[in-house]
Amino acid sequence: MTASTLARRISAAAALSLLAACASEPPIALKDMGSFHVGGREVLITGKPVKEVVFTPGGVPAKVDPNGLYQVEQMYVQYFIPARQRGSLPLLMWHGGGLTGVTYESTPDGREGWLNYFVKRGWAVYNSDAVERGRSGWAQYPDIFPGEPIFLTKENPFERFRIGASGAGNYNKDPAKMKTLPGSQFPVEGYDNFTKQVVPRWTTTDPAIIAAYTALVDKVCPCVVLVHSQAGQFGLKVAQARPDKVKALILVEPAGVGDATQFAALKNVPILAVYGDYIEQDSRWPQMKANGVRFLDGVKTAGGNYEVYDLPKMGIRGNSHMIMNDRNNLDVAAVMQKWLESKGLYR
Amino acid sequence: MTASTLARRISAAAALSLLAACASEPPIALKDMGSFHVGGREVLITGKPVKEVVFTPGGVPAKVDPNGLYQVEQMYVQYFIPARQRGSLPLLMWHGGGLTGVTYESTPDGREGWLNYFVKRGWAVYNSDAVERGRSGWAQYPDIFPGEPIFLTKENPFERFRIGASGAGNYNKDPAKMKTLPGSQFPVEGYDNFTKQVVPRWTTTDPAIIAAYTALVDKVCPCVVLVHSQAGQFGLKVAQARPDKVKALILVEPAGVGDATQFAALKNVPILAVYGDYIEQDSRWPQMKANGVRFLDGVKTAGGNYEVYDLPKMGIRGNSHMIMNDRNNLDVAAVMQKWLESKGLYR
Numbered sequence: 001m002t003a004s005t006l007a008r009r010i011s012a013a014a015a016l017s018l019l020a021a022c023a024s025e026p027p028i029a030l031k032d033m034g035s036f037h038v039g040g041r042e043v044l045i046t047g048k049p050v051k052e053v054v055f056t057p058g059g060v061p062a063k064v065d066p067n068g069l070y071q072v073e074q075m076y077v078q079y080f081i082p083a084r085q086r087g088s089l090p091l092l093m094w095h096g097g098g099l100t101g102v103t104y105e106s107t108p109d110g111r112e113g114w115l116n117y118f119v120k121r122g123w124a125v126y127n128s129d130a131v132e133r134g135r136s137g138w139a140q141y142p143d144i145f146p147g148e149p150i151f152l153t154k155e156n157p158f159e160r161f162r163i164g165a166s167g168a169g170n171y172n173k174d175p176a177k178m179k180t181l182p183g184s185q186f187p188v189e190g191y192d193n194f195t196k197q198v199v200p201r202w203t204t205t206d207p208a209i210i211a212a213y214t215a216l217v218d219k220v221c222p223c224v225v226l227v228h229s230q231a232g233q234f235g236l237k238v239a240q241a242r243p244d245k246v247k248a249l250i251l252v253e254p255a256g257v258g259d260a261t262q263f264a265a266l267k268n269v270p271i272l273a274v275y276g277d278y279i280e281q282d283s284r285w286p287q288m289k290a291n292g293v294r295f296l297d298g299v300k301t302a303g304g305n306y307e308v309y310d311l312p313k314m315g316i317r318g319n320s321h322m323i324m325n326d327r328n329n330l331d332v333a334a335v336m337q338k339w340l341e342s343k344g345l346y347r
Numbered sequence: 348m349t350a351s352t353l354a355r356r357i358s359a360a361a362a363l364s365l366l367a368a369c370a371s372e373p374p375i376a377l378k379d380m381g382s383f384h385v386g387g388r389e390v391l392i393t394g395k396p397v398k399e400v401v402f403t404p405g406g407v408p409a410k411v412d413p414n415g416l417y418q419v420e421q422m423y424v425q426y427f428i429p430a431r432q433r434g435s436l437p438l439l440m441w442h443g444g445g446l447t448g449v450t451y452e453s454t455p456d457g458r459e460g461w462l463n464y465f466v467k468r469g470w471a472v473y474n475s476d477a478v479e480r481g482r483s484g485w486a487q488y489p490d491i492f493p494g495e496p497i498f499l500t501k502e503n504p505f506e507r508f509r510i511g512a513s514g515a516g517n518y519n520k521d522p523a524k525m526k527t528l529p530g531s532q533f534p535v536e537g538y539d540n541f542t543k544q545v546v547p548r549w550t551t552t553d554p555a556i557i558a559a560y561t562a563l564v565d566k567v568c569p570c571v572v573l574v575h576s577q578a579g580q581f582g583l584k585v586a587q588a589r590p591d592k593v594k595a596l597i598l599v600e601p602a603g604v605g606d607a608t609q610f611a612a613l614k615n616v617p618i619l620a621v622y623g624d625y626i627e628q629d630s631r632w633p634q635m636k637a638n639g640v641r642f643l644d645g646v647k648t649a650g651g652n653y654e655v656y657d658l659p660k661m662g663i664r665g666n667s668h669m670i671m672n673d674r675n676n677l678d679v680a681a682v683m684q685k686w687l688e689s690k691g692l693y694r
């Protein structure tokens with residue numbers, strides 16, 4: 001059958017149904033998805049006494065020899081490659097402290113998060129769990145990790161993440177009784193589920209985390225890196241170490257900064273810093289925001305450029321520290337998408 | 348423009364390119380993807396002394412109050428819903444001990460795993476991290492979890508998972524020097540990466556794990572449940588508790604069994620047990636396989652039905668305990684797919 005014969009044989013109805021089928025392309029069309037671990041090191045433990053461990057409560061103690069070679073400080077990364085890539089570079093998402101890559105997946109109340117948003121717009125997204133969090137695993141302490149892990153109570157993030165006002169009694173198990181900040185966009189009915197996303201964390205593992213992120217950048221970049229909170233310092237420090245590979249940085253409420261002796265390393269890396277609402281009245285965030293902006297001013301003085309999106313000043317109000325979980329999370333994603341487009345990183 | 352006018356305007360070339368576009372549908376077409384946590388409970392810790400914790404090595408000790416309400420024993424679940432669902436029911440994948448849902452993602456040498464295989468064939472897949480593993484988080488011990496976590500050395504799974512022959516010196520850091528079992532299908536060049544997938548585990552958390560899996564089944568089933576190794580007992584016990592919701596069970600090398608006082612609960616649940624190679628010569632697996640088959644015989648006596656796929660007897664040779672990671676992993680997936688089709692669970 002020749003092409004022209006074929007064309008003639010396509011009836012009007014068939015052509016229309018063909019068009020309809022193509023138009024109803026699935027919302028998420030992927031060329032590939034998968035995961036890998038990157039980085040880490042090996043630690044040999046020797047000379048330890050064999051321990052007696054009770055494997056099951058009430059059971060007979062069993063001998064466990066803790067000596068041997070251990071794999072530690074590797075990092076888990078999950079990737080989604082769209083069928084039609086429109087982001088010019090891969091987009092890496094790095095979560096904040098006490099959390100995992102779940103931060104960027106579905107919101108705690110079950111809406112779409114930033115991972116889906118950017119994959120749907122054609123970005124190849126690499127979402128990771130920092131060293132010692134989530135699927136990256138963690139190492140025995142104090143033998144390998146110095147110090148103890150920190151566990152957060154359910155109430156802890158409520159005020160600290162600018163969801164509820166400060167003061168006893170504002171957090172409540174019953175969402176209807178929680179006293180949130182006026183106009184808060186945090187989906188308070190999902191707060192309980194949000195606390196299920198919290199994982200133990202160490203405060204002594206920054207060098208290992210930075211080493212693993214650097215290994216990731218060496219593996220998959222050039223790229224754009226989007227970071228949140230604790231990962232602010234990781235994004236800035238890794239970009240300072242690999243300024244040829246990190247082509248743009250989005251800092252979502254960074255809680256820490258980079259190396260102030262290496263401002264010039266970032267002079268060719270466009271940087272966007274995004275801050276939510278209720279910062280002025282907070283006990284900690286005015287200082288953290290000032291630290292962030294002061295660092296970026298240093299980068300600017302060294303020849304770089306940055307923008308700060310102060311969301312309330314742009315008319316986007318009510319955002320907590322968990323902007324990617326807030327009810328207007330996709331409005332903020334759209335603002336970041338536009339910034340990426342303005343930097344020529346989208347086709 | 349009417350439909351007939353439209354049809355006439357489609358040139359032969361355009362019609363062909365339209366057909367080509369539709370034919371080149373992306374390999375992974377999803378209606379939705381996302382994640383959630385399920386289950387868990389709250390624990391109030393009171394009366395503990397405030398501790399001094401050194402947050403940064405060499406830093407000033409800070410006071411940490413460990414008292415408060417904690418969220419524990421929740422479970423992380425990630426889901427992928429194909430645009431065109433052909434599996435009649437959702438397919439739940441439960442990993443083995445010391446591992447996470449990463450088991451079913453890319454293989455340690457970077458090929459496609461069972462998650463992609465079944466999603467591509469139109470199954471809605473729910474892949475989870477058991478309680479206290481991966482993105483499910485873990486609770487402080489001994490205050491909440493009884494007992495200590497177990498850490499595996501890099502060498503530990505090499506013989507135990509029937510990759511290498513037993514004996515000192517068969518494991519080697521250099522893949523070229525590893526002595527694998529003759530004809531092994533395990534991708535030994537990815538063994539080092541496989542050890543990065545290993546996470547700490549407790550041996551005291553079975554009831555919490557079963558409670559979370561039961562909560563998952565209550566949330567998303569009726570379904571098919573596919574389990575591996577340690578999860579053998581979880582799949583069987585949860586199916587015994589919810590026989591109306593677990594419509595089929597695939598047990599991949601189950602290391603444990605269900606409740607032998609409740610065989611009849613499984614009489615309407617078709618069960619497939621799959622075993623790999625090198626079992627007869629192993630020090631532990633002949634007994635574990637015999638335990639599994641004896642349990643399934645009990646189910647059969649109570650009116651149920653099961654099949655055992657002894658892969659080497661079917662001509663599929665060389666499989667380790669990590670069948671989903673082996674080089675022929677998709678051949679085994681195809682065998683399981685056919686079994687599911689034979690049970691009327693595919694359309």
